[in-house]
Structure formats: structure tokens, C-alpha cells
Amino acid sequence: MRRMILSLCLAALAWTPATAGPWPREEGxxxxALAWRGGAQAAGAYTSFYLDYGLGPRLTLGLDAGRARDGGGKAILFIQRAGTAGRFRQSWQLGLGARNRAAVLTPGLSLGLGFGDARRSGWLTxxxxxxxxxxxxxxxxxxxTAGLSHPDGRKSILQLQSGRMGDDLPFAxxxxxxxxxxxxxxxxxxxAFRGLGDNDERGVAIGLWQRF
Incomplete structure (x- = not known):
């Protein structure tokens, strides 16, 4: 049971980039983002790399890649188109690549809402x-995801990650x-992260963001 939970959480990490969310990257x-996540179980360590680039007013091109210590990994190239839905921002995404050496197609949808003023702002996605x-x-x-941008440039982020792989039980x-x-x-x-419910996984994350 413990090994199954670990494999599910490793898959969840493999799916989680520093996503562009519903807001497109500015043209040009x-x-x-480069990140490492790991916990008490050495086999659960995962290194991820994410890259995106603004092609136009609404189009963003990106790469979502990563590799686990046990050799599993992914590399997915995606295109995203952003729009609006009332007060919300939305985007549709389509990716194509490989996960654990098998072809995978990854359609996606993002919704987001920004709030705040000139001093402090935040977002929900x-x-x-x-x-x-x-x-x-x-x-x-x-x-x-809930995020908050502070006046000194810091950003605080809280994220609930959940999913289901095939016929396996859902995880969070x-x-x-x-x-x-x-x-x-x-x-x-x-x-830092920790599993919810029957998932007892916990660990830390460290990474770098670079805008260009």
C-alpha cells in the first residue's frame, strides 16, 4: 500500500509544472523554472524543468519536462491560447510528448481570477x-492555487494538488x-508538501524562477 501511494505521488509531481495558468506570457x-522535490523516501525525488514563451497576445508555447530518481520522467511540448470569461481569465492547452517513454496527449483547461491593488495583489487559479x-x-x-504578491517582491503560494491515475484511488x-x-x-x-487522507508522503521543494 505504501509503495502504491508513493508511486501515485511521484506521478503527481511529474504532472505539476510551474504552470502559466490562464494568463498568457507577454509576447517576446x-x-x-527548475525545481527539485523530495521526501523521506529517496525513490520519490523528482527534478522538473518548465519553460514558456509568449508568441503573441494570446498564445504561449511551452515545455514541461522532468525526471525521477528511479528513471521515470516526461517531456511535453504544449501550446496555450488564453481568453476571458466574464471576470475570469481562461486558457485552453494542448500538449504532446512522452511520459515514462510512452506517447501522451495532454489537453488542459485553466481558470483564474486576479485581485488586489497597487501595493498587494493576489490570484486564484x-x-x-x-x-x-x-x-x-x-x-x-x-x-x-491561491497566491499573494507582497510589496517587497515575495510571493506566497498555497496549492492543493489532486488527481486520479487510471482505476487507482484518487489522491491529494x-x-x-x-x-x-x-x-x-x-x-x-x-x-514543503504533505499528503492528505491515507497519503502519508511529505517532503520539501527548492527551485529557481527566471524571467527573460
Missing amino acids: RGFA ADAVAPIGADGATDLKLDL KLEASVALPLGRRTSLTLG
Whole structure:
């Protein structure tokens, strides 16, 4: 049972980039994120790399890649188109690549709401993806995120990660992190996560954000 839970959580980490969310990247601008997540179980360590670049007013091109210590991993190239839905921002995403050396198609939908003023602002997002394997098997992943931007440039983020792989039981995990500015375009990210319900996984996350 413990090994099954670990494999589910490892899959969840493999699905979780520093997503663009429903807001498109500005044309000609880009964002890259490198992160490592690990816990008490050495096999659960995972390194991820995320990159996106604004192609136009509504289009963003990106790469979502990662590799686990046990050799599993993914590399998915995606295109995202953003729009509006009343007060909310929305985007549709379609990715194509490989996960654990098997082809995968990843349609996704994001919804977001920004709030705040000139001193302090925040955002709420819901990001859903449904990876489809070559055999037609479909997984589900839903991340709910709340973020707050502070006057000194820090960002506080709380995220609920949940999903279901095939016929396995659903899983959920809570991760809290902070992004600390190292310069005008670079931030250090520090966080901690733990499983909810029967999932007893817990660990830390460290990474770098770079805007260009």
C-alpha cells in the first residue's frame, strides 16, 4: 500500500509544472523554472524543468519536462491560447510528448481570477489536465492555487494538488511555498508538501524562477 501511494505521488509531481495558468506570457517574453522535490523516501525525488514563451497576445508555447530518481520522467511540448470569461481569465492547452517513454496527449483547461491593488495583489487559479496515453487510458489532475504578491517582491503560494491515475484511488496533496526575489528577474522558491487522507508522503521543494 505504501509503495502504491508513493508511486501515485511521484506521478503527481511529474504532472505539476510551474504552470502559466490562464494568463498568457507577454509576447517576446519568457519564463523558466527548475525545481527539485523530495521526501523521506529517496525513490520519490523528482527534478522538473518548465519553460514558456509568449508568441503573441494570446498564445504561449511551452515545455514541461522532468525526471525521477528511479528513471521515470516526461517531456511535453504544449501550446496555450488564453481568453476571458466574464471576470475570469481562461486558457485552453494542448500538449504532446512522452511520459515514462510512452506517447501522451495532454489537453488542459485553466481558470483564474486576479485581485488586489497597487501595493498587494493576489490570484486564484484552477488548472485541470487529462493526460491520454497511446492505449487510450486517461488520467485526471486538478490543481487549485491561491497566491499573494507582497510589496517587497515575495510571493506566497498555497496549492492543493489532486488527481486520479487510471482505476487507482484518487489522491491529494497540499504544498505551501514562497518565492524570494534574488534580483529583478530571478527568484528562489522554497516549499514543503504533505499528503492528505491515507497519503502519508511529505517532503520539501527548492527551485529557481527566471524571467527573460
